[in-house]
Amino acid sequence: MIPQFFQECAEVLVNEQIARNVYLMRLRAPRIARACRPAQFVQIRTDAGQSPYLRRPFSALRTDPEAGSIEVVYDAIGEGTRRMADAAPSHRLDILGPLGRAFVPPATGRLLLIAGGVGLVPLAFMAWFHRDRRDDMVFLMGAASKDRMPEMDRVIPSDLCRWLATDDGSLGHKGPVTDLIPEHVQQDGTQLLTCGPHAMMARVAEIAAELRLPCLASLENHMACGFGACVGCVVEYREADREDHRYRRVCIEGPVVDAHAIVW
Ligand SMILES: Cc1cc2nc3c(=O)[nH]c(=O)nc-3n(C[C@H](O)[C@H](O)[C@H](O)COP(=O)(O)OP(=O)(O)OC[C@H]3O[C@@H](n4cnc5c(N)ncnc54)[C@H](O)[C@@H]3O)c2cc1C
Ligand code: FES
Numbered sequence: 474m475i476p477q478f479f480q481e482c483a484e485v486l487v488n489e490q491i492a493r494n495v496y497l498m499r500l501r502a503p504r505i506a507r508a509c510r511p512a513q514f515v516q517i518r519t520d521a522g523q524s525p526y527l528r529r530p531f532s533a534l535r536t537d538p539e540a541g542s543i544e545v546v547y548d549a550i551g552e553g554t555r556r557m558a559d560a561a562p563s564h565r566l567d568i569l570g571p572l573g574r575a576f577v578p579p580a581t582g583r584l585l586l587i588a589g590g591v592g593l594v595p596l597a598f599m600a601w602f603h604r605d606r607r608d609d610m611v612f613l614m615g616a617a618s619k620d621r622m623p624e625m626d627r628v629i630p631s632d633l634c635r636w637l638a639t640d641d642g643s644l645g646h647k648g649p650v651t652d653l654i655p656e657h658v659q660q661d662g663t664q665l666l667t668c669g670p671h672a673m674m675a676r677v678a679e680i681a682a683e684l685r686l687p688c689l690a691s692l693e694n695h696m697a698c699g700f701g702a703c704v705g706c707v708v709e710y711r712e713a714d715r716e717d718h719r720y721r722r723v724c725i726e727g728p729v730v731d732a733h734a735i736v737w
Pocket of ligand 2: 695696697698699700701702703704705706707722723724725
């Protein structure tokens with residue numbers, strides 16, 4: 474079943490660079506802002522390429538339902554995102570959302586959020602949304618280098634416990650962010666939630682299996698429609714309850730999936 478979502482002609486309120494090639498955009502989209510929950514995403518029409526129908530998906534970073542605004546953070550890597558980077562305040566973008574299933578964390582235990590690059594976005598929304606509801610959250614953030622690392626207080630709550638890692642050692646731990654996982658696991662219950670490059674999430678799933686911990690991943694497969702119609706975003710499940718259920722659509726059955734069930 475396709476969930477309810479809205480189409481809004483959203484005014485760009487803020488669009489600023491927060492790290493090398495990484496931008497934060499705030500949009501006025503009151504209906505989406507009211508409905509959007511952690512790990513859900515929006516489809517933005519950038520008018521890139523030949524087809525105006527191919528929107529680009531972006532997770533929500535944070536919403537302000539009273540102000541009617543929603544924020545996204547994006548890496549300018551191609552035609553669509555470069556067009557977004559050029560959008561000045563007052564420009565309008567056609568957006569659809571919220572799409573995908575929201576993430577509902579378990580009621581108790583530590584939440585260990587493991588992010589790589591702009592994969593920080595859905596995890597940061599988790600942290601903002603559950604800020605007053607739970608205190609045991611730890612954010613592990615990895616980036617290629619210091620200049621690719623956003624100032625963390627711009628994207629996650631300032632009181633959230635965080636540890637940083639960079640591949641080149643220019644900030645925080647030198648090496649992959651996954652190195653930091655074991656020391657932040659608590660024996661009496663830790664839920665891992667990850668989002669980032671495919672190889673990083675696969676490694677997080679592997680570590681979680683070794684440590685026998687539950688692990689969810691927020692996938693960022695290429696998408697076309699974003700609401701279940703085109704089957705352009707499927708992921709293969711390791712143990713499917715039915716043979717015809719081996720492939721599932723990330724856009725409506727995800728983007729959050731059980732990392733242990735995925736064929737990485
Ligand atoms: C549910 C979801 C949430 C996402 N959230 C974010 C987010 O918060 N911030 C963010 O920066 N990006 C996010 N993405 C990825 C984002 O949608 C793509 O980076 C964007 O569509 C690229 O558009 P483009 O026109 O600039 O690039 P294109 O010109 O279409 O592509 C440029 C290059 O990027 C590659 N690429 C395109 N899409 C993806 C993708 N989904 N995964 C990996 N490589 C890709 C292409 O193969 C190509 O090499 C998300 C994707 C999904 C599915
Ligand atoms: S993107 Fe069309 S079915 Fe998922």
